[in-house]
Amino acid sequence: MGEGEEPDPSGDDAGILKGGGILQSVERFAVLALTILAVGGFALGSDRLVDTRSSKAIGQQGTLIVLVPTRDGFVISSDSRAITLGVACDNSVKIQIPKRPALSVVAASGTATWITARVPLWPHDPCGDLDKNGVTIFDPKSEVVKYLEASGTQVRDADLQEIANLLTAKIIAVAEKEPAYVSAFAGKQMFNLILAGYEPSEQRTYVRSIELNLSPDGRALAANSNDFNxxxxxxxxxxxxxxxxxxxxxxxxxxxxxxxPSLEELLGKPSIRDVSNELAADVAVNLVEAAKSAKMYSIGGAVSAFRVTAGGVERLK
Incomplete structure (x- = not known):
């Protein structure tokens, strides 16, 4: 991809990389329940697809999230770019820290913030226009944070089906008010939510993800999940x-x-227990910086990074 070339939003977050240095300890992959989007006689259909270039219904895409497990926990990083109607704004918060359970984080990629705004955006300051006039109609990341805080359930034990059901109910509510917005996802991924937690008693990191997709005909939601132990x-x-x-x-x-260079050092370690927090932080932060240096349009802005250990969650950047 050349400088200034915009990626296809439908390809964002196509999955989790496998191979060459990517963790492969996937404990479980599950297809959660399929939900038909029909409530009170309302149903989404492909005839409701819209051209978002002329619609007030818009969302944010673009993300890189990196997680590196260590002997004491894990380090997670992200960029801060969100692409809305082709405009790159570098002020997006992609990692949140729940008040409970302890030692957990929630991150999101894909269209992780759903907003509506007037179009066209201010030509001289489109990001400022979005900040001032954009209205958030759905924030799946915040919904999961609220769920974890209310339940207090450890990430390891969280009921992903229950979370998927919660998110589906929110999407149906949005669809009833903004049908064009939701139907524009037909045949595409909506978003991917990442839950990560460290269990000091086990010296083990759990990473769980939920991806929601809308069927090509715009009538059904499919939720897939991955578990990493x-x-x-x-x-x-x-x-x-x-x-x-x-x-x-x-x-x-x-x-x-x-x-x-720290990436080669990381991959040369015998086991996760040999990976220091400092090494993990260097890899997590600088893989995102590498994407920025390569002028990837979908990735940019300041890098955010957190270290999670038995002592708590510490912001690094």
Whole structure:
């Protein structure tokens, strides 16, 4: 992808990278219940698809999230770019820290914030226009944070089906008020939510993700989930979420010279228990920086990073 070339939003967050240094200890992949979007006689259909270039219904895309497990917990990082109607704004918060359970984080990629705004945006300051006049109609990341805080359930034990049901109910509510907004996702991924938690008694990191997609005819929601169980004797590596297909092609292709030297050091360690917090932080932060240096349009802005250990959650950047 060349400088200034915009990625296809439908390809954002196509999955979790496998192979060459990417963690592969997937404990379970599940297809959660399929939900038909029909409430009180209302049903989404492909005839409701709209051209978002002329619609007030818009969302945010673009993300790279990196998680590296360590002997003491994990480090998670993200960029801060959100792409709305082709406009890149570098002020998005993609990682949130729930008040409880302890030692947990929630992150999101894909169209992780649903907003409506007047169009066209201010030509001289489109990001400022979105900040001032954009109205958030659905924030799935915040919904999951509220769920965890209310239940107090550890990430390891969270009921992903229950979370998917909660999110589906919210989407149906949005669809009843903004049908064009939701039907515009037909045949595409909506968003991917990442829940990560550290269990000090087990010295183990749990990473769980829920991806929601809308069927091509715009009438059904499918929720898929991944579970990663990362024990201290597991193979070192990292997890990626977001615009990973482009990330792989660009950063591990012609721009691999931007990859941090610490990545090779990480992959050379015998096990996760040999990975220090400092090494993990260097890899997590600088993989995102590598994507920025490679001029990936979907990834940019300041890097945000957190370290999670038995002592708590600490913001690094």
């Amino acid at each position: 990362l024990p201290p004797d597991g193979r070192p590596g990292y997890l990626n979420f977001g615009d990973i297909d482009n990330f792989r092609a660009v950063v591990f292709g012609e721009h691999k010279h931007y990859l941090p």
